[in-house]
Structures are given as C-alpha cells and as structure tokens.
Amino acid sequence: MAVAASRTRNPVLLALILAVTGFVVAARRSDAPWAHSFTAFLKLGLLVIGVRVVLQALLSTRSQGNTVLFTLPLIPLPGWAAGVKLGGEVTAEALVTALYDGAQLAVMLCCVGAANALASPRRLLKSLPGALYEMGVACVVALTFAPQLVTDGRRVRAARRLRGRTRASFRTTAMPVLEGALDRSVELAAAMDSRGYGRTAQASKVHRRLTALCVLLGLLGMLLGVYALLTDSMAFPLAAGALAAGVLLAVAAMAIGRQRVSRTRYRPDPWALPEWLVVTAGAAAAGAMVFAAVRGVNGLLLAGPLVVPPVPVLPVVGVLVGLVPALAAPPVKKAAA
Amino acid sequence: MIEFDHVTMTYDGAREPALRDVSFTVPEGELALVIGRTGSGKSTLLRAINGLVPHFTGGTLAGRVLVDGRDTREYRPRDLADVVGMVGQDPMAGFVTDTVEDELAYSMESLGVAPDVMRRRVEETLDLLGLADVRDRALTSLSGGQRQRTAIGAALTSHPAILVLDEPTSALDPQAAEEVLAALQRLVHDLGVTVVMAEHRLERVIQYADRVIEVPGRAAAVSTGLPAERMVTAPVAPPVVELGRLAGWSPLPLSVRDARRAAVVLRSELGSTAPARTAAALGAELARCTDLVVGYGAVTALRGVSLSLKAGEIVALMGRNGAGKSTLLNALVGILPARSGSATASGADPRRTKPSDLVKAVGLVPQEPADLLYAATVADECATADSDFGVPAGSCRALLERLAPDVPLDAHPRDLSEGQRLCLALAVVLCGAPPLLLLDEPTRGLDYGAKRRLVAILRELSAAGHAVVLSTHDVEMVAEVATRVMVLADGELVSDGGTAEVIAGSPAFAPQVAKILAPLPFLTVGEVADALDRAS
Numbered sequence: 100m101a102v103a104a105s106r107t108r109n110p111v112l113l114a115l116i117l118a119v120t121g122f123v124v125a126a127r128r129s130d131a132p133w134a135h136s137f138t139a140f141l142k143l144g145l146l147v148i149g150v151r152v153v154l155q156a157l158l159s160t161r162s163q164g165n166t167v168l169f170t171l172p173l174i175p176l177p178g179w180a181a182g183v184k185l186g187g188e189v190t191a192e193a194l195v196t197a198l199y200d201g202a203q204l205a206v207m208l209c210c211v212g213a214a215n216a217l218a219s220p221r222r223l224l225k226s227l228p229g230a231l232y233e234m235g236v237a238c239v240v241a242l243t244f245a246p247q248l249v250t251d252g253r254r255v256r257a258a259r260r261l262r263g264r265t266r267a268s269f270r271t272t273a274m275p276v277l278e279g280a281l282d283r284s285v286e287l288a289a290a291m292d293s294r295g296y297g298r299t300a301q302a303s304k305v306h307r308r309l310t311a312l313c314v315l316l317g318l319l320g321m322l323l324g325v326y327a328l329l330t331d332s333m334a335f336p337l338a339a340g341a342l343a344a345g346v347l348l349a350v351a352a353m354a355i356g357r358q359r360v361s362r363t364r365y366r367p368d369p370w371a372l373p374e375w376l377v378v379t380a381g382a383a384a385a386g387a388m389v390f391a392a393v394r395g396v397n398g399l400l401l402a403g404p405l406v407v408p409p410v411p412v413l414p415v416v417g418v419l420v421g422l423v424p425a426l427a428a429p430p431v432k433k434a435a436a
Numbered sequence: 437m438i439e440f441d442h443v444t445m446t447y448d449g450a451r452e453p454a455l456r457d458v459s460f461t462v463p464e465g466e467l468a469l470v471i472g473r474t475g476s477g478k479s480t481l482l483r484a485i486n487g488l489v490p491h492f493t494g495g496t497l498a499g500r501v502l503v504d505g506r507d508t509r510e511y512r513p514r515d516l517a518d519v520v521g522m523v524g525q526d527p528m529a530g531f532v533t534d535t536v537e538d539e540l541a542y543s544m545e546s547l548g549v550a551p552d553v554m555r556r557r558v559e560e561t562l563d564l565l566g567l568a569d570v571r572d573r574a575l576t577s578l579s580g581g582q583r584q585r586t587a588i589g590a591a592l593t594s595h596p597a598i599l600v601l602d603e604p605t606s607a608l609d610p611q612a613a614e615e616v617l618a619a620l621q622r623l624v625h626d627l628g629v630t631v632v633m634a635e636h637r638l639e640r641v642i643q644y645a646d647r648v649i650e651v652p653g654r655a656a657a658v659s660t661g662l663p664a665e666r667m668v669t670a671p672v673a674p675p676v677v678e679l680g681r682l683a684g685w686s687p688l689p690l691s692v693r694d695a696r697r698a699a700v701v702l703r704s705e706l707g708s709t710a711p712a713r714t715a716a717a718l719g720a721e722l723a724r725c726t727d728l729v730v731g732y733g734a735v736t737a738l739r740g741v742s743l744s745l746k747a748g749e750i751v752a753l754m755g756r757n758g759a760g761k762s763t764l765l766n767a768l769v770g771i772l773p774a775r776s777g778s779a780t781a782s783g784a785d786p787r788r789t790k791p792s793d794l795v796k797a798v799g800l801v802p803q804e805p806a807d808l809l810y811a812a813t814v815a816d817e818c819a820t821a822d823s824d825f826g827v828p829a830g831s832c833r834a835l836l837e838r839l840a841p842d843v844p845l846d847a848h849p850r851d852l853s854e855g856q857r858l859c860l861a862l863a864v865v866l867c868g869a870p871p872l873l874l875l876d877e878p879t880r881g882l883d884y885g886a887k888r889r890l891v892a893i894l895r896e897l898s899a900a901g902h903a904v905v906l907s908t909h910d911v912e913m914v915a916e917v918a919t920r921v922m923v924l925a926d927g928e929l930v931s932d933g934g935t936a937e938v939i940a941g942s943p944a945f946a947p948q949v950a951k952i953l954a955p956l957p958f959l960t961v962g963e964v965a966d967a968l969d970r971a972s
Contacts, residue, residue, distance in 0.1 A: 257771040258807035262824050263795035263868065271810050278850060279806070283529055290530030293486050295517030295546035295594070 144205030151201030152194060244280060251276045313348050320345020437598060437630045438462040438485060443499035445480055445489060454480045458499075458658045460649060462632060464597070467624050469645035469663070470634040471672075473883045475853035476653025478634040479525075482600050485632060486520035487513045504597055518547055521591025525602045527583045528575070536578070536586050537562075537571045543594045554593075561589045565619050580757040581612025585619055592623070599623065601633040605640055606880055609756050609909045610944050613640055620644070636883050639674030639912060639948055642667070643691035664688050672884035675912055675948045678961045682968075695952045702964075706956055709971045711963040713936070715919075719747030722872045722903045723768055723798070727777035730760075730767045737763035739927040740777065745903050747871060750894055752914040752935070753907040754945060755924035761907035762803060764924065765874045768905075769800045781872055795825060799870035803877050805861035809849040814860060817849055821864040836863040839893060854881035862893075873897060875906040879913050891917045914939060915947040915959040935959065 255275045264271065324342025439461045446453040454477045462468045470478050483489040487508040490497045501508040504519045513522075521543075524530045533539045540561055544554045562568045565585045570578060578586065584604055591599060604620075605613035621644055623629040632649075635641045642648075648666045650659050667677045667688050676695050680688045683702050689695040723745040730738040737760045745751060753761045766772045767779045770786030779786065782797035789797070802808065811817035818832035825832075836843060840859035843852065849860060858878055865873070879887055887910075894904050894917050908914060914921060914935065921938040923931045923945070931938050936957055939945040950959050958964050 254802075254804070255807050257766070258802055260771060260791045261769060261795065261800050261802065261865065262808060262821070263792040264824060274810060275807055282850075286524065286526070286529040287532070289483075289488055289492050289513075290522070290524055291532055292492055293488055293513045293517060293520070293522040294532070294543040294590070295514045296532075 144208045147205045147208065148198065148201035151197045151204075154197070244284070247283070248276060248280060251279050313351050317345050317347070317349030317351070320348060437464040437466075437504060438632065439500075439502040440484075441500040441502070443484065443497065443501060445477075445484060445495060445497050447493065447495040450495075452654075454495075455484075455651075455658070456656075460658065460660045462630060462647065462649075464630055465624065465628040466646040467620070467631045467633070467644055468647045468649055468660075469641060470632065470649045470651060471636075471638065471670075472634075472651035473653050473885060474636075474855050474881060476651045478651050479602055481649075481651060481658075482602050482632065482634055483522075484508070485598065485600050486516050486522050487511060488522070514546075517543060517596075518594055519596055519598060521588075521594065521596035521599045523584075523587045523591050523599070523601045523604060525606070527587035530587060531575050531590075534574055534576075535571075536567060536573055536575065539575060539586055539590045540593050543590060547594055549594070557593045557595070561593050564592075564622065565589045566615070579612065580608050581615045584608060584612070584616050588616070588619060592629075596629070598630045598632065601631065603635055603881070604633060605635065605637055607757075607877075607909075610911060612757065613637075613909075617641065617644060636881065637674075637910075638672070638884075639676065642674055642677070663690055675961050676952065679949055679952060679964060682961060682965055692948055692951045695948075699952050703953060703956060706953070706958070706964070706967055706971065709967045711958050711967055712970070713963075717748050719901055721746050723779070723781045725764075725767070725777065725779045728764075728767060728779050729775040729777050730763050730772050731775055732772065736775075737927055738767065741924075741927075741929050742777075743922065743929065743932065745872065745905065747901045747903050748898050750898050750904045750906070750917055750919050752918035752921045753905060753924065754909070754911075754914065754921060754939075759924040760927040761924055762876055763927075765800055765876050765905065765907060768872075768874060769798055770794065792826075795865075795868040795870060797870055798872040798874065799865035799868055800874040801858070801861050801865050801876065801878060803880075805857050806850060808861045808864055809857070812848060813846050814843055814849060814852070815845040817860065817864065818845075821867050825867040827867055832863050832867045835866050836860060839863055839889070855883065855886035858882070858886075858890075871902055873902055873904045875904070877907055877909070879908050879910040887913060911939060911945050911947045912960075914945075915949070916962075921945075 252272065255272055258275075259271055262271075320341050322345070324338055324340075324345055440458050443455060443458045444453050445455040458481065470481060472478050480489055483493070484497065484501055485503060485508075487501075487503075489495065491508075491512050497509075503511075503516060506516065506519065508516070531539055532542050537558060540558045541554055544557065549557075562571055565588060567582065567585055567589060570582055575583065575586065588599070588601070588604070599620075601620075604616055608616065617640065620631060620633070624631055624644075633641065642663055645663045648661055648663050650661075650666065650670070652658070664687055667673055667690065668681075670677075673681070676690065676692060677688060680695060680698070683699070685695075685698045689698050721744055725741050725743050728738055728741045729736065741760075741764060753764065755761055763772060767774060768781055768786065770779075770781075770789065773787060781794075784797065786794055786798065809817055811820050814836070815833070818836060819829065821832040822829050833845075836859065839862060840856055843856050843860065849857060852860065862875075862878075878890060882890065891913065894906070898904055898919075906918075918935045921931070921933065921935050922929055923938065923942075936959060939947065940950045940954075940957060940959065946954075947959055949961055949964065950957075953964070958967070
C-alpha cells in the first residue's frame with residue numbers, strides 16, 4: 100500500500116488508501132503492545148503535514164501561483180542566504196501543494212505503521228530464512244526496545260514529580276531511561292547467550308565470505324531495483340533487471356548460508372490460502388497504481404494545485420482490493436498488510 | 437555434577453576479588469541453596485556455573501569450574517546451554533519471544549532439536565509447570581508467578597541436568613511463590629534435576645534445601661553444609677529457626693510442620709499469657725480516599741476504595757501481584773488521576789498541588805528506587821536533593837549516614853546494592869520530611885540485616901508522628917512492623933484492621949510463628965520471648 104501511495108498526489112486517492120489501511124488495522128489487530136503503533140504513526144503523519152505546510156508558508160515564493168492568501172512580515176536575511184526568502188506573501192497554490200506532498204508522505208508512514216501494528220516483529224522473524232536469522236534477531240530486539248523506552252520514560256517522568264521538580268532536563272529524563280535500557284539489553288544478551296543463541300556449525304572462511312558477498316550484492320541490487328521502480332528514474336527493463344538479479348543473488352546467499360545454521364524451527368506458521376490472498380491483494384493494489392502511472396492515467400498527478408481532484412477508476416479499484424486482507428486474514432492470527 | 441575447584445573471580449578494575457578460593461561440589465539431584473548478604477557475590481557464583489562469568493562479564497577466573505565433566509574455560513555459555521538452564525532475577529528481562537509457547541521452544545530451536553521432539557517437550561513442560569491454560573498468552577499479560585514459571589519452563593525444555601535460579605521468589609506474592617517452589621520440588625523429586633538457587637527469603641525455601649552454600653562476602657571463605665546444621669549458628673535465620681533456637685529444640689526444625697510438632701510443650705508453657713502489644717498513638721488524619729476509582733487504558737485497577745490514614749500508623753498494603761497496591765500509592769501522590777471519587781493527602785488534592793509543595797506533604801519511594809536517582813555519585817545525589825527540597829546542605833547526607841552508614845559516597849547509584857539504593861532513595865525522599873511516607877515494595881532484594889534496619893527506621897518515623905504505608909509481600913516484615921493491614925484483591929479493599937486480626941487468620945498471610953503456635957495469638961519471635969520472660 101505504501102507503494103501505491105508513493106505514486107500519487109491526489110488527495111482523494113490518498114484519503115482512500117488511508118481509510119482502507121485503517122479499516123484493515125481495526126479489523127485485524129490484536130491487544131499486543133505493538134498494535135498501538137498505527138496511532139503513533141498517524142500522529143507522526145499529521146506532524147509531517149503540519150511541518151511541511153508551515154515551512155512552505157515561511158519560505159514560499161511566487162513561483163507556484165498568484166493567489167495570495169495573506170502576507171507575513173518579510174524577514175531580511177544576511178547576504179549568504181540570498182535567494183532564500185523568509186516570510187512574505189503566502190500563495191494558496193504553494194500551501195495546497197505542500198499539503199498534498201505532506202499528505203503523501205504521511206499516508207506512506209501510516210501504511211508502514213499499519214504493517215507494524217498487524218505483524219508482530221517476532222512472528223516476522225519466524226518466516227525469515229535461516230541465513231538471515233541472526234540479523235533478524237538484532238532487528239527485533241531493537242524494535243521491541245522502542246515501546247519499552249516509552250514505558251520507561253513515562254515512569255521516570257512520574258518519578259520526577261516525587262523529587263518536587265516540574266521542569267524536565269536531559270539529565271533527569273534521558274539518563275535514567277538510557278541507563279535502564281542499557282542494563283536491560285545486557286541482561287537480555289546474557290539470557291540469550293546462556294540459552295544457546297548463536298551455536299553454529301563449523302564453516303570455512305571462504306564459505307563465510309562468499310555468503311557475505313552474495314548477501315551484500317543481492318541487497319544492493321534489490322534496493323536499486325525497488326528505488327528505480329518507484330521513482331521512474333531508470334528505464335523500466337533496466338530497473339526490473341536489477342531487481343531480479345538482486346533477488347537471485349540474495350536467494351543464493353541464503354541457500355549457502357543455510358548450510359551452517361544448526362537451529363530448528365518450532366511450529367512454523369502455515370503458509371496457506373489466506374496468506375496468499377493477503378499478499379496478492381497487497382501486490383494488486385500496488386500493481387494497479389504502478390500500472391496506472393506508467394500508462395499515464397489521468398488523476399494521479401494533478402494538473403494544477405487548485406483544481407478539484409478528479410477520481411480515476413482503475414487506481415480506486417486497485418486501492419479497494421487492499422480491503423481483502425480485512426476479510427481474508429485469519430481473525431486471531433495477524434497477517435502482514 | 438557441579439565442581440568448584442579453588443575458584444577466585446576478579447572483575448576488571450576491581451580491587452578485590454568477588455569470590456576468593458571457592459571449593460565445593462554439588463552432587464546430582466540435589467537442591468542447593470546459596471545464601472549470603474546482598475552484594476556478597478551470590479550472583480557471580482551462580483553465573484560462574486554456566487560460564488557467563490567470565491565469558492560474558494569479563495574479568496579473571498582462577499581455578500576450575502567443572503559442570504557435568506565440562507570445564508567452563510573451554511565451553512562458552514551457549515555451548516553449555518544443553519546442560520545448564522539459567523533463570524535470571526527478572527524473568528521479563530530474559531524473555532526473547534513474546535508468547536508462552538514460543539518462549540518454551542526458544543532454547544530448543546537454538547539447540548537444533550528436531551521439530552517433533554520439540555512439540556512433545558513443550559506439551560510436557562506446559563503440564564509439568566501448570567501453564568497449559570496460558571500457552572497462547574502474551575508474556576506481558578502474565579502474572580508474576582506465571583512469568584517465573586514460564587522462565588523456569590523455558591530453561592527446562594532443553595532438558596538440562598542443572599537448573600540455576602537467582603532469587604526466583606523475591607518479587608512474588610506468597611501464593612505465587614508457593615506455586616514456583618512446588619514446581620521446583622517436583623523437578624528435583626521426579627526428574628532428578630540438580631537445582632542451585634539463591635534466595636533471601638529463607639523462610640520460604642530452607643525446608644526444601646539439601647545443602648546450603650554460604651557466601652559471606654568481603655572475600656571471606658565460602659562454606660557448605662546441611663541446612664539444619666548451618667541454621668544452628670547462622671547469623672541470619674527465618675523465624676521458624678529463631679523460634680527453635682529460643683525454645684532450644686534439637687534437631688532444629690526447618691519447616692512449619694516440624695516446628696508445630698515440637699511446639700506442644702511451648703504452647704502449654706505460654707498458656708494464657710497474651711502477647712504484649714501497645715496500641716500506636718494515633719494523631720491527625722493525613723490522607724483520605726473516598727470511593728476512589730482509578731484505571732488506565734482498559735484496566736480498572738481500583739474499584740471504589742475508601743480509607744483514612746492517621747499520623748503514627750504503619751500500614752501494610754498486601755494482596756496478589758496486580759491487585760492494585762501500586763496504583764493506590766500512585767493515586768495518593770497524584771501520578772494517576774482518579775476516575776471518580778477522591779484522594780487527598782494532607783488535606784489537598786495531590787493532582788492540583790505543585791510538585792515542590794507536594795513533596796513536603798507526601799513522599800513515595802517507587803518500586804524502582806533508581807528512578808529517583810539522577811546524579812553520577814552518591815555525594816552529588818545528596819547535594820542535588822538538598823537543593824531540590826530547599827533544605828540546608830548536608831541534610832540528605834546526614835539522613836543517609838543514619839540509614840546506611842556503609843554506602844560509599846563516591847560510588848555511582850547504579851553500582852550500589854539493592855538495599856543501599858533503597859536507603860539512598862529513602863534518604864532523598866525523607867529530606868522533605870513528608871508527614872506521609874509511602875513505600876512501594878521496599879523489601880524486594882533486601883537481606884535480613886537490611887530489613888531489620890528498615891524496620892527500626894520505620895518505627896522511629898512512626899514514633900515521630902509520620903504515617904507510613906508500605907506495600908509488600910513479606911508477611912514476616914508485616915508481622916514485625918505494621919500496626920494495621922489492608923488487603924487489596926482485584927482493586928477492592930477486602931480486609932482492613934489490626935495486624936493480628938487480619939494476618940493471623942489468613943492461611944496465605946499468616947507469619948510462621950502464628951502458624952506454629954496457632955491458636956495462640958503470637959506473630960513474631962520477639963513477642964514469644966517477651967511472653968516467656970513474663971511467664972517465668
């Protein structure tokens with residue numbers, strides 16, 4: 100869905116995408132602590148829009164339109180900042196463009212938040228190939244630390260009251276929280292070590308290097324491919340080629356890396372019809388949007404900032420396909436959106 | 437099974453070794469209990485068993501530790517994971533996954549156990565520890581006892597021959613502690629697992645131990661012996677042992693049941709002598725709650741609690757983990773808002789009072805005393821507290837000197853032992869001389885010596901006209917110090933009355949002396965000694 104959002108600036112479509120993800124989250128989220136991340140991302144998105152609009156208002160020039168809304172006092176800037184204008188006239192066009200740009204980013208953030216809210220990072224780890232396991236554990240530990248930091252922060256803030264202080268300072272808030280986090284991570288590392296984490300079978304040096312090289316190149320290729328596909332900065336066949344090569348290399352790396360991992364998996368998640376449906380729905384939404392963009396369907400990009408946004412049919416259908424996970428995903432078990 | 441051979445452990449940068457010349461063996465299938473004061477090196481000793489010391493912590497280990505024939509010099513902790521199961525002090529900090537079942541499977545996954553074997557062992561462990569009905573629950577939603585049992589189960593599924601536990605019951609309420617100890621008992625009896633456990637609450641565990649390993653600390657010699665022998669001379673002992681010493685019973689009973697059988701004569705000797713209790717002199721009302729309802733999120737933690745606290749009282753707040761004890765204390769200092777009803781401290785609404793005025797009316801030492809401490813050294817902390825509370829410089833330091841004379845002033849607060857840190861936080865809070873003092877689980881991790889000092893301090897405060905409320909699971913401490921006991925269950929106040937009436941009658945909260953001498957109304961060894969003096 101984030102892919103879909105990146106291809107459009109049409110507010111109607113953006114709002115629709117947001118509504119769809121919101122609905123899926125509401126239908127399928129659990130009570131787990133990470134399930135609240137959607138709201139957090141939503142707030143972050145609003146903040147992004149706000150910052151974008153305010154900055155645009157402050158720095159706007161007349162290049163985008165002539166409908167002047169109001170005039171801010173012009174602040175003279177020193178010579179080295181020539182060309183940057185602070186304050187002055189604020190045009191409606193500039194503001195609306197900023198609003199839409201901000202909205203695009205915000206909706207993408209919300210999609211990431213939705214994925215976060217629906218999929219437990221630890222469950223994601225379970226579906227990760229063996230070779231990437233250790234990297235995955237590091238990511239998961241890092242991810243679970245964020246909510247823990249929030250709880251700690253709240254506790255420390257409450258404790259500050261008990262010392263009769265009203266003002267926050269770095270020393271009284273961040274220090275106890277960070278110290279606590281450090282203590283906890285050391286504790287966790289000790290626990291993981293004593294439970295046999297990282298027992299690997301013997302592997303030769305060449306073997307290890309080969310794996311590392313493959314993983315690196317593969318990731319690079321994939322990154323390049325995805326970036327190209329999302330921004331049209333490269334010809335389509337080239338981008339697709341880079342993506343494919345990257346995927347191939349990464350798969351090879353995993354196959355090689357797998358040989359030296361001696362761990363087994365407890366009750367792996369079944370990968371059945373509902374999972375396929377969810378993945379297809381997500382892919383279909385993104386695909387429809389990309390397809391529409393490539394074919395130049397009207398309405399993805401607006402002609403002028405102040406035009407009433409048109410509603411193109413194909414992308415709307417594409418986005419609506421994203422609703423499928425809300426019904427297809429198994430109710431208690433969560434699926435990635 | 438476990439063999440320490442002249443082990444001396446020195447951490448990097450430490451002037452003295454944490455353990456000096458330790459030699460002992462623990463044979464297969466025994467339950468060994470490690471005792472000693474806080475900060476004496478118990479955790480170091482436990483962690484040396486699976487090689488975390490020195491592989492993980494760094495430092496120099498001289499001598500040899502043999503575990504099931506393997507030398508920890510050659511095997512890293514992860515290579516010993518199939519022999520030693522380790523359960524840390526805070527089970528939550530050691531959890532890697534997020535549901536009970538996954539957590540149980542985690543070590544087996546790391547060890548590469550075949551999927552069908554894993555499946556079978558998880559089911560067996562769920563049944564063995566009574567966790568079957570919470571198998572799908574998130575670890576964060578479990579009660580303290582369930583968490584501790586999950587941590588034990590997670591260590592057990594890889595079928596280790598040795599289980600090492602660091603204070604498994606210190607944070608648990610009496611019922612949950614019983615659950616955990618019963619589970620351990622089954623492991624030792626039915627499966628022949630060798631258990632090594634450190635614990636301060638001797639009254640809970642001494643009766644199950646086959647062997648006692650005493651770590652005196654300060655690099656003095658570590659000694660081992662049978663529990664009954666060691667208890668005759670041990671400087672710290674649970675009430676059942678102290679009562680046995682007082683009455684001159686031999687052999688010394690270690691369990692309430694044995695003591696009851698030996699106590700027939702003592703009971704008739706005490707006859708109709710009643711324990712001498714002086715009622716506390718009560719002063720003005722310091723805090724009041726009326727139909728207080730407090731909740732956060734979807735949880736309603738307190739459902740209509742009404743109470744009144746008067747100067748000179750020491751009130752013990754008891755109840756299961758999660759019964760609402762901390763919530764009540766937090767509401768009294770205004771950290772949590774009331775959904776309905778009201779809470780007032782010293783006549784004012786704590787939510788509307790400025791923090792700088794509030795600390796003069798009510799002080800709270802939170803469950804994590806470290807939350808109150810910011811400075812880099814103890815001396816610095818005291819100076820900051822003086823300026824925070826607007827009291828003459830040196831006041832906090834003087835208070836600390838009285839509470840804990842042995843705290844090094846140049847140490848970092850986080851490097852202090854649990855007991856020392858509590859004393860520092862207490863000194864900081866007492867700086868404001870609040871008439872109402874609240875303590876949230878102050879006895880966690882305290883040894884008998886520190887507890888005795890805390891009791892003396894609390895008595896002094898109440899004599900000086902303070903009201904003290906402490907939430908605790910420690911029934912022996914309650915029997916010692918409290919004048920009034922309130923029991924919370926599921927957010928409601930279920931009993932409220934004098935200490936003797938509330939705890940003597942309850943099977944879960946009765947202290948050992950009360951259980952041994954029932955139906956006589958004695959609660960502590962001190963009362964019995966006093967009554968015997970008067971009777972003769």
